[in-house]
Amino acid sequence: xxxxxxxxxxxxxxxxxxxxxxxxxxxxxxxxxxxxxxxxxxxxxxxxxxxxxxxxxxxxxxxxxxxxxxxxxxxxxxxxxxxxxxxxxxxxxxxxxxxxxxxxxxxxxxxxxxxxxxxxxxxxxxxxxxxxxxxxxxxxxxxxxxxxxxxxxxxxxxxxxxxxxxxxxxxxxxxxxxxxxxxxxxxxxxxxxxxxxxxxxxxxxxxxxxxxxxxxxxxxxxxxxxxxxxxxxxxxxxxxxxxxxxxxxxxxxxxxxxxxxxxxxxxxxxxxxxxxxxxxx
Numbered sequence: 645x646x647x648x649x650x651x652x653x654x655x656x657x658x659x660x661x662x663x664x665x666x667x668x669x670x671x672x673x674x675x676x677x678x679x680x681x682x683x684x685x686x687x688x689x690x691x692x693x694x695x696x697x698x699x700x701x702x703x704x705x706x707x708x709x710x711x712x713x714x715x716x717x718x719x720x721x722x723x724x725x726x727x728x729x730x731x732x733x734x735x736x737x738x739x740x741x742x743x744x745x746x747x748x749x750x751x752x753x754x755x756x757x758x759x760x761x762x763x764x765x766x767x768x769x770x771x772x773x774x775x776x777x778x779x780x781x782x783x784x785x786x787x788x789x790x791x792x793x794x795x796x797x798x799x800x801x802x803x804x805x806x807x808x809x810x811x812x813x814x815x816x817x818x819x820x821x822x823x824x825x826x827x828x829x830x831x832x833x834x835x836x837x838x839x840x841x842x843x844x845x846x847x848x849x850x851x852x853x854x855x856x857x858x859x860x861x862x863x864x865x866x867x868x869x870x871x872x873x874x875x876x877x878x879x880x881x882x883x884x885x886x887x888x889x890x891x892x893x894x895x896x897x898x899x900x901x902x903x904x905x906x907x908x909x910x911x912x913x914x915x916x917x918x919x920x921x922x923x924x925x
Contacts, residue, residue: 736875
């Protein structure tokens with residue numbers, strides 16, 4: 645477990661910047677559990693499995709919210725102390741798992757992941773929201789995840805549609821939310837931070853913080869487990885155009901029996917709670 649001094653530093657960084665790095669959060673055994681969970685997800689694709697930026701060189705694959713993944717991820721979450729680290733860093737007494745996610749970049753040179761915020765894609769808001777970025781291999785700073793510290797304080801921007809043919813295409817109509825700034829074309833104007841990541845390190849960030857993934861080179865492989873959490877101070881929030889119906893079917897008939905879809909139908913400000921999300925603490 646983290647020593648109290650470093651934990652307080654991480655708490656302060658998360659509150660101020662919306663992102664912090666927890667060095668050595670997992671030991672060798674914990675990393676083995678992470679690798680096991682990742683490999684299981686690769687071998688058992690769920691309904692959310694798909695290629696990202698399809699049509700561009702290289703392989704960029706993700707899977708998330710597999711409804712049968714909980715027994716596989718439970719040891720990683722509950723037997724390593726990771727749950728307590730996350731809850732303590734974000735300052736929440738309770739913690740729930742929103743969903744698990746894996747990423748795989750491999751093959752040819754792969755373009756960077758576009759700058760974006762995660763929060764516009766989910767119908768929720770609050771202080772106690774966190775994403776854990778856990779890499780299964782060391783990642784040098786120049787090919788690590790990048791962040792704009794403090795951007796979690798707003799505004800929320802019109803999110804990217806992750807369209808491989810048009811990197812500027814937004815999810816919602818252009819007059820709904822502010823346009824996402826072109827950070828990559830004006831990097832010198834922004835306070836961009838990233839870190840070398842060693843085995844056992846995790847990045848914890850608020851889903852409203854602006855971030856993007858650096859490109860990978862041919863022959864490299866980047867394997868990542870991404871875990872999404874929420875705590876006490878989280879409520880339902882409205883999203884434009886009745887939710888992301890084209891992507892997650894949050895407010896359509898096809899979305900029934902999906903806890904995220906059910907929460908998307910609740911009035912804004914409703915406490916975000918559903919028995920479909922596993923309580924960890």
